[in-house]
Amino acid sequence: MDGVGINLKTLMQSKALEVPFFQRPYVWEEEHFEALIDSFEDSPKNVMPFLGV
Numbered sequence: 001m002d003g004v005g006i007n008l009k010t011l012m013q014s015k016a017l018e019v020p021f022f023q024r025p026y027v028w029e030e031e032h033f034e035a036l037i038d039s040f041e042d043s044p045k046n047v048m049p050f051l052g053v
Contacts, residue, residue, distance in 0.1 A: 008040070008048065 043049050 040049060
């Protein structure tokens with residue numbers, strides 16, 4: 001697996017996101033995604049929020 005950077009728009013247009021086998025199990029529920037998207041919409045325009053990566 002290669003670690004490469006992509007912009008959020010490209011990421012959101014992906015057909016599927018894959019959790020690598022060495023990561024912990026996937027635990028997000030729908031309300032977590034909604035809160036994340038809301039936080040993007042609330043951020044200042046033209047400012048990419050820090051995603052911790």
